[in-house]
Amino acid sequence: MATLDAKIPPGPLSDKWTKYRSTCKLVNPSNKRNIEVLIVGSGLAGASAAASLGELGYRVKVFCFQDSARRAHSIAAQGGINAAKNYQNDGDSVYRLFYDTIKGGDYRAREANVYRLAEVSASIIDQCVAQGVPFAREYGGLLSNRSFGGTQVQRTFYAAGQTGQQLLLGAYSALNRQVHLGNVQVFSRHEMLELVLVDGKARGIIARDLESGKIERHSGHAVVLASGGYGNVFFLSTNAMGSNVTASWKAHKKGAFFGNPCFTQIHPTCIPVSGDYQSKLTLMSESLRNDGRVWVPKAKGDKRHPAEIPDQERDYYLERRYPAFGNLVPRDVASRAAKQVCDEGRGVGQSGLAVYLDFRDSIKRLGEPVIRERYGNLFEMYEKITGENPYHIPMRIYPAVHYTMGGLWVDYNLMTTVPGLYALGECNFSDHGANRLGASALMQGLADGYFVLPYTIGEYLSGEIRNKPTSTDHPAFADAEKEVHERISRLMSVNGKQTVDDFHKRLGNIMWNYCGMARNEQGLTKAKNMVRELRAEFWKDVRVPGAAAGLNPELEKAGRVADFLELGELMIEDALTRKESCGGHFREESQTEEGEAKRNDDDFAYVGAWEYKGSETAPVLHKEELKFEEVHLTQRSYK
Amino acid sequence: MNSLSQTLNSSIARKVVMALTGLFLAAFLAEHLYGNLLLYYNDNGAAFNEYSHTMVHNILIRMVEVFLFAAILLHVAQSIAITRKNNAARPVKYQVRKDGETSNWFSRNMGITGSVIFFFLVVHLRTFFVPYRITGIGEDGSLALVVKEAFANGWYSSFYVAASLILGFHLNHGFQSAFQTLGMNNKQYAGLIRNTGTVFAVVMGAGFASFPIIFYFNLLGR
Amino acid sequence: MSETINLTLKVWRQADAGSEGRFVIYDMQGVSTHMSFLEMMDVLNERLIKKGEEPVAFDHDCREGICGMCSMFINGRAHGPMDATTTCQLHMRHFKDGETVVVEPWRAGPFPVIKDLVVDRSSFDRIMQAGGFISVNTGNAPDANATPVPKADADEAFAAAACIGCGACVAACKNASAMLFVSAKVSQFALLPQGQVERTDRVQAMVRQHDLEGFGGCTNTGACEAECPKEISISHIARMNREYLFSIAKGDK
Ligand SMILES: Cc1cc2nc3c(=O)[nH]c(=O)nc-3n(C[C@H](O)[C@H](O)[C@H](O)COP(=O)(O)OP(=O)(O)OC[C@H]3O[C@@H](n4cnc5c(N)ncnc54)[C@H](O)[C@@H]3O)c2cc1C
Numbered sequence A: 001m002a003t004l005d006a007k008i009p010p011g012p013l014s015d016k017w018t019k020y021r022s023t024c025k026l027v028n029p030s031n032k033r034n035i036e037v038l039i040v041g042s043g044l045a046g047a048s049a050a051a052s053l054g055e056l057g058y059r060v061k062v063f064c065f066q067d068s069a070r071r072a073h074s075i076a077a078q079g080g081i082n083a084a085k086n087y088q089n090d091g092d093s094v095y096r097l098f099y100d101t102i103k104g105g106d107y108r109a110r111e112a113n114v115y116r117l118a119e120v121s122a123s124i125i126d127q128c129v130a131q132g133v134p135f136a137r138e139y140g141g142l143l144s145n146r147s148f149g150g151t152q153v154q155r156t157f158y159a160a161g162q163t164g165q166q167l168l169l170g171a172y173s174a175l176n177r178q179v180h181l182g183n184v185q186v187f188s189r190h191e192m193l194e195l196v197l198v199d200g201k202a203r204g205i206i207a208r209d210l211e212s213g214k215i216e217r218h219s220g221h222a223v224v225l226a227s228g229g230y231g232n233v234f235f236l237s238t239n240a241m242g243s244n245v246t247a248s249w250k251a252h253k254k255g256a257f258f259g260n261p262c263f264t265q266i267h268p269t270c271i272p273v274s275g276d277y278q279s280k281l282t283l284m285s286e287s288l289r290n291d292g293r294v295w296v297p298k299a300k301g302d303k304r305h306p307a308e309i310p311d312q313e314r315d316y317y318l319e320r321r322y323p324a325f326g327n328l329v330p331r332d333v334a335s336r337a338a339k340q341v342c343d344e345g346r347g348v349g350q351s352g353l354a355v356y357l358d359f360r361d362s363i364k365r366l367g368e369p370v371i372r373e374r375y376g377n378l379f380e381m382y383e384k385i386t387g388e389n390p391y392h393i394p395m396r397i398y399p400a401v402h403y404t405m406g407g408l409w410v411d412y413n414l415m416t417t418v419p420g421l422y423a424l425g426e427c428n429f430s431d432h433g434a435n436r437l438g439a440s441a442l443m444q445g446l447a448d449g450y451f452v453l454p455y456t457i458g459e460y461l462s463g464e465i466r467n468k469p470t471s472t473d474h475p476a477f478a479d480a481e482k483e484v485h486e487r488i489s490r491l492m493s494v495n496g497k498q499t500v501d502d503f504h505k506r507l508g509n510i511m512w513n514y515c516g517m518a519r520n521e522q523g524l525t526k527a528k529n530m531v532r533e534l535r536a537e538f539w540k541d542v543r544v545p546g547a548a549a550g551l552n553p554e555l556e557k558a559g560r561v562a563d564f565l566e567l568g569e570l571m572i573e574d575a576l577t578r579k580e581s582c583g584g585h586f587r588e589e590s591q592t593e594e595g596e597a598k599r600n601d602d603d604f605a606y607v608g609a610w611e612y613k614g615s616e617t618a619p620v621l622h623k624e625e626l627k628f629e630e631v632h633l634t635q636r637s638y639k
Numbered sequence B: 001m002n003s004l005s006q007t008l009n010s011s012i013a014r015k016v017v018m019a020l021t022g023l024f025l026a027a028f029l030a031e032h033l034y035g036n037l038l039l040y041y042n043d044n045g046a047a048f049n050e051y052s053h054t055m056v057h058n059i060l061i062r063m064v065e066v067f068l069f070a071a072i073l074l075h076v077a078q079s080i081a082i083t084r085k086n087n088a089a090r091p092v093k094y095q096v097r098k099d100g101e102t103s104n105w106f107s108r109n110m111g112i113t114g115s116v117i118f119f120f121l122v123v124h125l126r127t128f129f130v131p132y133r134i135t136g137i138g139e140d141g142s143l144a145l146v147v148k149e150a151f152a153n154g155w156y157s158s159f160y161v162a163a164s165l166i167l168g169f170h171l172n173h174g175f176q177s178a179f180q181t182l183g184m185n186n187k188q189y190a191g192l193i194r195n196t197g198t199v200f201a202v203v204m205g206a207g208f209a210s211f212p213i214i215f216y217f218n219l220l221g222r
Numbered sequence C: 001m002s003e004t005i006n007l008t009l010k011v012w013r014q015a016d017a018g019s020e021g022r023f024v025i026y027d028m029q030g031v032s033t034h035m036s037f038l039e040m041m042d043v044l045n046e047r048l049i050k051k052g053e054e055p056v057a058f059d060h061d062c063r064e065g066i067c068g069m070c071s072m073f074i075n076g077r078a079h080g081p082m083d084a085t086t087t088c089q090l091h092m093r094h095f096k097d098g099e100t101v102v103v104e105p106w107r108a109g110p111f112p113v114i115k116d117l118v119v120d121r122s123s124f125d126r127i128m129q130a131g132g133f134i135s136v137n138t139g140n141a142p143d144a145n146a147t148p149v150p151k152a153d154a155d156e157a158f159a160a161a162a163c164i165g166c167g168a169c170v171a172a173c174k175n176a177s178a179m180l181f182v183s184a185k186v187s188q189f190a191l192l193p194q195g196q197v198e199r200t201d202r203v204q205a206m207v208r209q210h211d212l213e214g215f216g217g218c219t220n221t222g223a224c225e226a227e228c229p230k231e232i233s234i235s236h237i238a239r240m241n242r243e244y245l246f247s248i249a250k251g252d253k
């Protein structure tokens, strides 16, 4: 069994990164020119890494499957980005951000990484402002902050409800500058379909040009994955339609361990499903819970119009159960509570799978103009989608899959268990433990790309300066390319009766019902078989129309769903193994008397990193024990 | 970075030429209208004839006249070049377009209104400028009389009225468009510029249209 | 409000860039009025696949109106009949039972059709690469609050920066001009102190690339502003023109 070495530098927590930076190995400028780095993904993590490596003088190639690097899924992030700037003078500090993140993640993240994240957070804001990112400002011209769930300070920087867009466009502009200067090449409408290993090291990728269908070989001294999260394994999620696990999954099959795959964040406030044609779910920002009150009718199956239900017949269940935090309990808690009331048959709307988020009282208290100023764009978006006016009728909301804390296991250098293969952003197993706090994903993606990888990758590349770029004629490339061709022709030749979406929806249903907001041994065991059967059925009965040459969106989807069908099983396996509840992972067997999540630190204070052993062989679990030297583990309570 | 010729051939610079020549021509129109209004003096056209005479004999005005013709030619030539380039930017057309929902017809069809105005200009020059200045009613002949005679013709007058109105619409878009092109527009002044342009256009359109109407129907009763 | 409607879809089909395209008519029965336009297209595609036909290719990703990937010229309008709405946010309740809906790709020389409704918008990337950036290396930045920016300027810069690069402005413009797109970036940086150093070069480089790509010029019809899903104002074009004139006046390049 391979040992997992997180390569955490020695010394006190607060000195680790500073010391590391000043002593890590470097690559001199003339050598950098001869080193090529492949980056898969142009989201916050990928674009920031590509720009920064290009600035350092490396030759960089970036890949994304969208038609432009600017459209990576990061563009959709709404709320904001955290940073320990303490501009509000409200007691924020690197330590406090570190502590909140560890605690919010229910003590399942690595202290050293989280501390580093908090340390570099302030530089991110400086960098973005210098790039021309138009953050919200106060009348005095200085930056404005808002607060987010799980914290008591105001440390969230934002640009209206489009923070992710503005940050990504900032990184995209830095990337464009490097393209202009000839250091970076962007391959849009390209999908990585295989990782190439030479002598056990990551040396290249095989990508499909989605426009022509051509399979291409790209060689590099290192490969960086920044391919985002895999929430779409649930079919319905707040992720973009194309978000997928393919890049990570191929790497996993080539030896990269997959960390904590079952850790999924389910966001409590999304617009509910309206029919079986539904293709995705839309997030309604967490901030709405500041002024909206969540309720359902007290009586089961009460189908009256909300306005006709008097107050004494309403159950404001969050306020009732969690008087201290009320409507502002963390995401995982709010989501589970919504599921419980709906399971009891008290859900609202046609499907019964929704709860009310009601602004009546705050409109009464503050007046409509104030509410409009705070949430106008969200209310508009809600009305566009549902056709209902939330100023008059309470919003209907329901939890939806939003973020995946799990991902490729990486050490302190952000390197996976495959030498020369790095993972950044949402696609690594991340600094968020078992539950991510709002506004922390953007911070992590940019920290990884701007401020961490540019240092840590040198540590590896300094050992590569003598190695010429691997020729793409190397047999390893030929083999990997052959695998890709074979898989595509296999997909195209099944020629069955069901569409890719048919399978994806069924997979999503299984995952949502058994590996979603609440999980138990029996359900998970059942689901594991169901996923296996579905996978077998997929390869017998899927229909992929069109041809392998040229643009073929169905073929792209088919490849992604095939990988989800394998990932799903691993997620279930991981959820089965982790017999405790923590953060977004709620095992019904492990709850307190009041029905709250109950952690088991004695047995499960570890990162579960899975090694792939073949499609018919059980994966092997490796444990990275989490040592907490700075913080004390306590049970979270919001009562 | 960009050579001067590149810069001057850019789509913005071309538009700037349109804007500057356009504004210059608009200023001329205003002056022209002022002169024409002298026709309404009840002095048998004396003031108007006097004015016309001065215009011809002032050396400065004669020089400006050269610029005027140059501006007209530049405005026309540039518009043709721009239109060709703009048409080429969409080689395959849409089958269905609902442009009317997003923009004003006149704003989209400055080429058409411009062509009508150009034709109008040719006719106008043929009727007044050529006899007055070239073939000759003689320098002492009354231009005012020529005007009166010309507008005795119903067809001619109708054309004149229509063309003047089209000129008004052309100016209505052209005025604010020129300011926009010259970068003199922002959310604060947009309304002011638009309204000024509209007032200007109405005055010009109605002003020039008034002559054929008044003379044809002999509303001055002379 | 009826819950389902029937539509006749007339969709542009084109196998690839080199092939001739044509309109194909599809009978869409039982379209739920709660669907988004793209979900309606999904349903069409599922039906086509089951019938053994090739589905209609179209671009999309976020389906939240922010990535700018979706396009489609629907019934003569970019992103369909609603103002300030991308195709992915357009819902079927805005269509009438029995209506014929014509769906075309964006049409512009610099946006060649790749397949069906998918066009190549890489020209937009090249315009950005020409100058749509502030030259600052990672790690060189002063403290974010070192230079205050008047709130009004920051807000206006944000309003410009909200551009999603979808290309609706080009699609709607009678001249297929991308001036609104270019101006949004020029204007954003012109408004911020960080953008001052490179302001003359930037506007020159970006406008030049715009022209090289073959986009038409702006004739100030305002159609772009009316169609922009993010309601970006043509006052940004005025600001860009100003920047351009200023750069000519300065003329040291
Ligand atoms: C609706 C929504 C709102 C959010 N709001 C917030 C918020 O307010 N604050 C916050 O901190 N976080 C938020 N998040 C989370 C955050 O946006 C993401 O976690 C983060 O943006 C991920 O960035 P990334 O760079 O890791 O990946 P992404 O932005 O997902 O980028 C992935 C990239 O990889 C490419 N790619 C993927 N697979 C392949 C392949 N096989 N071949 C080639 N390229 C590939 C894609 O083209 C893309 O360029 C939100 C998420 C959602 C869904």
Ligand code: FES
Binding pocket: C059, C060, C061, C062, C063, C064, C065, C066, C067, C068, C069, C070, C086, C087, C088, C089
């Ligand atoms: S799909 Fe992203 S804007 Fe429409």
